[in-house]
Amino acid sequence: MTEIATREHASASLTRGDMHPEVSVIVTVVERPEPLVALYREYASVLASCGRSYEFIFVAHPFFHEMLEPLLALEKEGEPVRTIESPRSIGETALLRRGLADVRGNIVITVPAYRQVQPSAIRELLAAVDGGVDLAVARRWPRRDARVNRLQHLALHLTAGRLANGTLHDIACGVRAARRDVLEDIPLYGDFARFLPLLAIYNGFNVVEVASEQHASDLSSRVYRPGVYVRRLIDILGLYFLLRFTEKPLRFFGLIGSVLAGIGGIALIVMLVQRLLGQPLGDRPLLLLAVLLATLGVQAIALGLVGEMIVHFNASRRRSYRLREPRAPRSESARNS
């Protein structure tokens, strides 16, 4: 992974002395951003009312350069805000990772640059994390938004949602809170940040959903360009493979391959028998189809075998399990209000 060079506008010093804040909020500015200063004020007031010290890190796609200007002004006024602008066009996951590299709080909240739930939801998320939950995610419930949105929601949960065995009901909600070490332990790459709760579950973390009131600005219907849906579909396929078959590629490719090769093989045997009984073989297009299926099947199995070989030789360097650490009650970051 190449290091992402970034233009960092912020100086490192915090406003409230040099103490580390308790809570770091990472805002990834990558799609449909709303005015960021207002967003900041809303979340900050909730955090302040909880009596937490906090910092905000805005990590932005270069396309939204202009939107960062008012934040710079805020920062000059001494608000605990930092802005990081990626010099290249990178995705949400890379932005999040960049933000994570800079956080100082023991608890990290991630929010998108648009409002999905009432900001007060983070109060309950923080309470859940304090109570020992590894990752708390907001769930927009009850849903009140446009039918198109809910249809897309349904599609997402019929596909990616199945990977969670019914424990997650709103994967697409980006308002999440976790201990920093949990986020650092979850391998984030590709475009999988949006599926963070799923990755957390598969890494053995304890994930809890908190029902939160949907924000008024999240209600209008959203339809994306076709390309977005194609990308999402590919993401889900990749995620499915990653979570289910990383250690056993042959079970995935082998299943596809043996079905194809099986159909092809049976057709070939039937035609061979018919040929022996005297029916000519050379002018039957079915032969072509059977050979095609058989070769495709063999190709799939061969790919699976290469996958198995790669897994076998890399087994020594990856751990296929995670131990549960005995969790000490939160003391070092106890509130200092």
Add this chain to the structure above:
Amino acid sequence: MPPFAPPELSIVVPLYNEEESVGPLVEAVRDALEGQPSWELVLVDDGSRDSTAQVAGALAAADPRVVLLQLARNYGQTQAMQAGFDRANGRIVVSMDGDLQNDPRDIPLVVAKLEEGFDLVAGYRMRRQDKIVTRKIPSWIANRMIIWLTGVRIRDNGCSLKAYRRDLLDQLHLYSDMHRFLPALAAATANARIAEVPVRHHARRFGVSKYGLTRVAKLLADLLTIKMIASFRESPLAMFGLGALLSTLCAGAFFSAWLWPFVHPSASRDGSTMNAYVLPGSALLCVALAVFLTMLGLIAEEALQKVRGEDQLERYGAREVHG
């Protein structure tokens, strides 16, 4: 704190929903190892949903020789075993089931056999106390296939009671469902010296069996993987080259079948001479497969060149220590 002295013997027991068995198990191990040199018992809780972790935790707290590891979720028996192996400090490591079907009194037996100069000693179950149709027959078939495919003559791969030398475990890294094929893997990749001893087997006293009959497809895929690793780990290109060769032969057969009537017009009883698509098309598909397999073999060599080098270094290093 006393200075840390690694025990001679580590017992690794994966546990999944065994709250009733843990207590008797620890008791039985303690009785069985009375008078043995220093030992430790590593219990690995594989994300149980019942109170296994609490019961085992209490036992571990009461006896310093008992250690409890907790996996973050239910990963499976292989991962639980590997976690136990990673944690075990003993020069000799013994693995066994947590459901009391293995008898801890057999531990000294397998250890004694190991001391005769083997790297791995596998128990095989005498008078196995399991259902015939769902357990014994599938198991028998699987064992025959493993012997046939890998040449490692282990009668009972499904028996968890095994003893290993630490050096051997350091060279093996279990993943997926590979614990069942551990002897075959050990023989193929680490040239382990393997022996078998008969062990006792009891019927389940508590809980339900955690296996089903629906594992055949998975087993077949795993067997294919084991076979490949055993035969072609040194040269994946050889395997794919072999496939490419077979495919080329098929292509040749199709071409010949097509051309034959041209050579012997009298033999054209297929009536296929006029069809310029089916037979040559099939031949070309086979050629394409041969090309694909060859390229895949080259890519596999390329992708594995570096890791295989390190892998071998690691093994040679281990061999030297071994003496």
